[in-house]
Amino acid sequence: MLYIKCPYCGHRSQKEFAYGGDGTIKRPELNQEISDAKWNEFVYLRKSPRGKHIELWHHIAGCRQWFKVQRDTVTHEIFQTSKTNEELK
């Protein structure tokens, strides 16, 4: 069981959260021509890193906010969390 620090509510049990995937993916610019390959990459292709990974989590049974988490995919250690409009240091 992970113990995750929500930037709004503080430390809470993993039971209150939902995992939201890779937190570094950027949506292609609006109103730009984009190839099928690029769109496919944005929608489907994800890295599966071993080690530190920035991911999105949703405090779904809490404040209902999305936020970023830097977690080690091997040890599950959580190094830091931040609001989505803030950069992880």
Place this chain on the structure above:
Amino acid sequence: MTNISPLNFVHTTGKFGDYDGKQENDLLKVKELNGLLIFQIAKYKDSNFDLSKIKIDGLNLPSSLKSSSNLNTRILWLGPDNWLVFSSILDLIVKEKKQFDELNFAITNISHSRTIIELEGNLVNEVLKKGCPLDVNTFKEGDCANSVYNGITITIDFISNKPNKVRILGLRSFGESLYHSITDACLEFGYKAI
């Protein structure tokens, strides 16, 4: 139209569980609260409205994980720019609505869609610990928190420390399951449904 409380068919008064030989004050008390006005206030993300100007039944909007209250009304913090108001003044939303212009706020009446269970007694925290992952001992009077109880999403309003009293709010559709979860956890200690 007839209003039927969410726990109308499950909440029966009486003593249950291991109540034998225990004094009335040692028993947990379980009560359903109904007939309240409940509404949600959401401030839009791009709004710069000054929240300190807002007063609902004389109360300010509380900060993170806090509640503000008077005899009739309680306001709970649900998340950033999001509050839940419940009040026994049934026309409060009409009285206070002019403070909330449509460019900055969304006000939604959700009186029909919540179950409220009030728990009182020395062992309230033990009941909460059985199904809720919160560190409940760290919460005090005037705090509130969203969490889960046996997988059911809830909001806990910590009403007072002496006597220990909390209100647990859940979705109406989960009301029966939540009630059964909570009363099942109370059986070990003995409880009085009032």
